[in-house]
Amino acid sequence: MATSYADSAQAREWDRRYDAWGREKKARPDEFHDYEAAEQIRTQALIDRDARLLEERKSLKRRIGLAMMKMEMVCPPGGGAHER
Numbered sequence: 001m002a003t004s005y006a007d008s009a010q011a012r013e014w015d016r017r018y019d020a021w022g023r024e025k026k027a028r029p030d031e032f033h034d035y036e037a038a039e040q041i042r043t044q045a046l047i048d049r050d051a052r053l054l055e056e057r058k059s060l061k062r063r064i065g066l067a068m069m070k071m072e073m074v075c076p077p078g079g080g081a082h083e084r
Contacts, residue, residue, distance in 0.1 A: 019025055
């Protein structure tokens with residue numbers, strides 16, 4: 001006995017919505033890995049790391065400058081040779 005296109009479409013809809021025992025299929029997002037979200041998290045972490053490194057470099061430059069000023073107050077820079 002031949003089946004019509006409508007019967008086939010109805011069967012595909014049944015397969016899509018229900019399991020073999022007639023229970024409705026429910027989506028389970030925890031069963032699948034979201035690669036896009038993982039990539040976005042990784043990209044954001046890299047951006048945050050770069051921003052943090054830039055701030056650390058600025059802070060280090062400031063601290064080195066302050067240390068040099070203190071050293072120059074104790075021992076001012078000369079012409080290179082000690083004068084006696």
